[in-house]
Amino acid sequence: MYLFSRDYINYLEAVNPENELKIEGAPIPDVGEDAHLVMLEPTDDGLIAQVQYTDQPDFVTSEVLVYMITHDSPIYAWCKGFPERESPLVPFVCTRLRRLVTSLPGEALVFDLDSREDTPEPVFRYPFPLGDGTVWISCGTDGNIYWAGYNSNSTLLAATDFSGEQVWRWESAGVVSLPRRNPIAPAIISPDGVFLLTPKSLLAIKDGRLKWVFESVRGEFRECTALADGTVLLTTWDTLYRLNDRGEILFSEIMDEPLATPPVVDDKGRAYVASAETLYAIG
Numbered sequence: 521m522y523l524f525s526r527d528y529i530n531y532l533e534a535v536n537p538e539n540e541l542k543i544e545g546a547p548i549p550d551v552g553e554d555a556h557l558v559m560l561e562p563t564d565d566g567l568i569a570q571v572q573y574t575d576q577p578d579f580v581t582s583e584v585l586v587y588m589i590t591h592d593s594p595i596y597a598w599c600k601g602f603p604e605r606e607s608p609l610v611p612f613v614c615t616r617l618r619r620l621v622t623s624l625p626g627e628a629l630v631f632d633l634d635s636r637e638d639t640p641e642p643v644f645r646y647p648f649p650l651g652d653g654t655v656w657i658s659c660g661t662d663g664n665i666y667w668a669g670y671n672s673n674s675t676l677l678a679a680t681d682f683s684g685e686q687v688w689r690w691e692s693a694g695v696v697s698l699p700r701r702n703p704i705a706p707a708i709i710s711p712d713g714v715f716l717l718t719p720k721s722l723l724a725i726k727d728g729r730l731k732w733v734f735e736s737v738r739g740e741f742r743e744c745t746a747l748a749d750g751t752v753l754l755t756t757w758d759t760l761y762r763l764n765d766r767g768e769i770l771f772s773e774i775m776d777e778p779l780a781t782p783p784v785v786d787d788k789g790r791a792y793v794a795s796a797e798t799l800y801a802i803g
Contacts, residue, residue, distance in 0.1 A: 554573055554574060555571050555572060555573045555574065555585075556571070556572055556574070557569065557570075557571055558570040558571065558572050558607060558610070558611065559610070559611045559612075559613075559622075561612075561613040563588075563613065563615055563633065564615070565590050565591055566588060566589050566590035566591050566597065567588070567589055568586070568587075568588050568613050568620055568633065569586070569587055569588075569589075570584065570585065570586045570607065570611050570622060571584075571585040571586075571587075572584060572585075572606065572607060573585065582604055582605065582606055583601055583602060583603045583604065583605065584601065584602040584605050584606065584607045584622070584624065585599065585600070585601045585602075586599070586600050586601075586611075586620065586622060586631065587599035587600070588633060596638070598635050598637060598638055598639065598640050599638070599639060600631070600639050600640055600641075601639075602624060605624050605625070606624075606625065607622055607623050607624060608623055608624075608625055609622070609623040609654065609655070609656070609657050610656070610657070610706070611623070611657075612657060612658060612659055613633070614659045614663075614682075616661065616663075617663060617682065618632065618633040618634050619631065619632065619633065619643075619682055620633060621657060621659070621665060621682070623648075623657070626647060626648060626652065627645060627646060627647050627648065628644070628645070628646055628647075628648060628657075628665075628684065629642040629644075629645050630642050630643055630644035630645070630682050630683075631643065644682060644683050644684060646683075646684035647684075648667065648669075649667050649678045649680055649684065649686060649689075650667050650668075650669040650670075650671075650676045650678055651669075651671065653669040653670045653671045653676065654667055654668075654669040655668060655669045655670070655702065655703060656668040656669070656703055656705065656706040656707065657706065658706035658707050658708075658709065659709075660709040660714070661709070663681065663682070664679040664680065664681060664687055665679070665680050665681070665682060666678070666679055666706070666707035666709070666714060667679075667680065667707075668703040668705075668706060668707050668716055669703065670700055670701075670702050670703070672700075673693050673700055674691040674692045674693035674700050675691070675692040675698075675700050675701055675702070675703065675716070675718065675723075676689070676690070676691055676692075677689070677690045677703075677707060677714065677716050677723075677725055678690070679714075679728070688727055688728030689728060690725050690728045690729070690730065692723075695730060698721075698733065701718035701719060701720055701721060702718060702719075703716055703717065703718055704717055704718060704719055704741070704742075705717045705743075705744065708744050708745070708746045709746065710746035710747075710750065710752075711748060711750070712726065712750055712765065713725055713726035713727075713731060714726070715744060715746055715752065717741055717744045718741070719736075719740040719741060720735060720736045720740060720741070721733050721734065721735050721736065721741075722734045722741060722744060722752070722754060722763075722767075724767060731767075732766060732767035733767065734754070734761075734763060734767045736756060738756055738759055739756040739757045739758070739759070740756060740757070741754060741755070741756055742755050742756060742757065742779065743755045743779075743781070743782040743783060744782075745782055745783050745784060745785075747785055750764070750765035751763060751764055751765065751770065753783035753784075753785065753791055753793075754783070755779050755782075755783055755793060756779075757778055757779065758774055758775050758776075758777070758778055758779060759772055759773065759774050759775070759779075760772065760773045760775065760779070760783055760791065760793050760800070760802065762791060762803075771802070771803070773800070773802050775793075775795065775798075775800060776798075777795035777796070777797070777798060778795060778796070779793050779794070779795055780794055780795050780796050781793060781794040789803055790802065790803045791803050
């Protein structure tokens with residue numbers, strides 16, 4: 521769930537799938553008016569969080585703080601701070617491998633969620649595989665980290681293991697008539713490859729090879745959802761597409777309002793997307 525508010529909030533509330541309030545007014549550690557929460561990720565045994573402190577005159581300097589709290593204790597299981605630093609990438613947790621991946625300028629940090637140290641060092645620490653143009657990181661069930669970014673003449677996507685060793689790398693500069701376009705979202709992982717979304721194109725890539733490209737003919741792309749059957753749901757400002765595993769349109773629907781949510785699908789194959797005031801069901 522995401523909570524939007526004009527008011528300052530430093531507490532946590534949680535509901536179960538039946539919308540019953542299970543946690544109410546629980547304070548979020550180390551979040552105050554001089555800091556903002558970058559990540560709050562529940563795990564089976566607690567939660568992982570990352571806080572970014574911002575520069576304040578006279579008394580507070582910027583700092584990245586990552587920590588873990590378990591269900592059975594209100595204090596840190598572990599906590600690590602990086603004074604006078606900022607984290608440029610959105611972090612993520614791979615619960616299957618019990619790893620947290622975050623960043624400092626120009627370098628990736630990988631933490632072990634099960635560390636027994638109070639202030640653990642990263643188990644891996646290495647430069648961004650795509651250099652300064654790295655803008656997104658994500659993780660697949662295959663145990664790879666996917667790095668999306670760009671350089672002066674190419675859109676870039678790379679896969680590495682958690683130690684930073686490259687599995688494969690793809691660059692758009694090797695594709696005729698495919699201009700550089702900056703990724704607008706983390707790599708989207710599917711059972712049969714990876715999708716990279718840019719404002720004007722959706723790229724399907726597998727094992728470092730481009731499978732197909734779907735170009736926008738009506739506005740810029742906004743959201744993309746990969747489905748287990750190999751199809752893709754894709755939105756622009758007011759249009760929902762469903763593509764097959766070859767990048768061909770199965771259907772498209774133009775809505776009456778700007779779309780505000782990522783598209784999803786239910787167990788009957790019906791697609792849903794919403795505007796600020798209307799929920800649309802297709803199929």
